[in-house]
Amino acid sequence: MTAEIVYEHPLNTKIRTYLRVEHLFTQLSALSNTEGEALQLSFFSTLFSLLDMLDRTDIKPDLLKDLERCESQLVQWSRHPAVSDHKLQPLLQRALRYQTELIRCGKLAMPLKEDKFLAPLRQRFALPGGCCFFDVPQLQYWLKLPTSEQQQQISDWLAQLALTEQTLAFVLNFIRQRGEFTELQAENGFYQQNAEQYELLRIKYSQACCSFPTVSGNRYRYAIRFMQLSEQDGRSACSNDIRFQLACC
Structure with missing residues (x-):
């Protein structure tokens, strides 16, 4: 599994x-x-x-x-x-x-x-x-x-x-416990949304997707970019769609 x-x-x-x-x-x-x-x-x-x-x-x-x-x-x-x-x-x-x-x-x-x-x-x-x-x-x-x-x-x-x-x-x-996980999709590895005064983002994703999320944001707005390891640059942005779950707390 x-x-x-x-x-x-x-x-x-x-x-x-x-x-x-x-x-x-x-x-x-x-x-x-x-x-x-x-x-x-x-x-x-x-x-x-x-x-x-x-x-x-x-x-x-x-x-x-x-x-x-x-x-x-x-x-x-x-x-x-x-x-x-x-x-x-x-x-x-x-x-x-x-x-x-x-x-x-x-x-x-x-x-x-x-x-x-x-x-x-x-x-x-x-x-x-x-x-x-x-x-x-x-x-x-x-x-x-x-x-x-x-x-x-x-x-x-x-x-x-x-x-x-x-x-x-x-x-x-x-x-x-204030946030429940919701199924979402990062198109071309990218997702953004208004923060609505949330304090914490929890991102659940499968290790099989061979990528990891990076987040930039504040209490007003946030953006999630999925990255993958790269021998040449250390890491590079994913270009494929990625399914993940998000809980906003």
């Missing part, structure tokens, strides 16, 4: 940041249970990239606003007779709990940014070749600790990020 690929493209800065943070969380999760020096160094590099992202862009106000929208939408749905209340109530309770905990927690990931072990490493990792052991002997020592001790410390660090990760996953899932 031919695999399907879902490509997502943000139409505003907020969603672009959300997706980048989500991507780093996914990488962090994959690296958190690995063994071996190279993979563990990748874990620290990803962790510090995430902290840098949370430093540059404070997503907490946006998360709170989106949680309020989720709450409002869930309350509205609960009044509809065809909607099962027992399915909505857990979602509504989660939205309310995340709002309460976000308000209480202060600045996101602050305990990790102030961690006496992590903070000096983060500064060195920001430099090319900065994680050489003569610069950070404490890291070399940590890498030689028993695996059980390393895993416990990693679990403690990730616990400091759990609220951010869970809230972001909840909000993004809610946003993704």
Whole structure:
């Protein structure tokens, strides 16, 4: 069976940041249970990239606003007779709990940014070749600790990020569920449409079409161009019609 690929493209800065943070969380999760020096160094590099992202862009106000929208939408749905209340109530309770905990927690990931072990490493990792052991002997020592001790410390660090990760996953899932996939055709590999204040495009296409989508756009209008890999130019535009599915969220 031919695999399907879902490509997502943000139409505003907020969603672009959300997706980048989500991507780093996914990488962090994959690296958190690995063994071996190279993979563990990748874990620290990803962790510090995430902290840098949370430093540059404070997503907490946006998360709170989106949680309020989720709450409002869930309350509205609960009044509809065809909607099962027992399915909505857990979602509504989660939205309310995340709002309460976000308000209480202060600045996101602050305990990790102030961690006496992590903070000096983060500064060195920001430099090319900065994680050489003569610069950070404490890291070399940590890498030689028993695996059980390393895993416990990693679990403690990730616990400091759990609220951010869970809230972001909840909000993004809610946003993704706003759009349903519709069958469309890109004539000569090209499709464009008005954005109508959408925030996220989700493009589902078959790997068998041997192409991939590129998107340009904003909150007013977007264009999708399917491309294919080219040895000479790196990539080139497709000239054939391509069937795909699109969800506007």
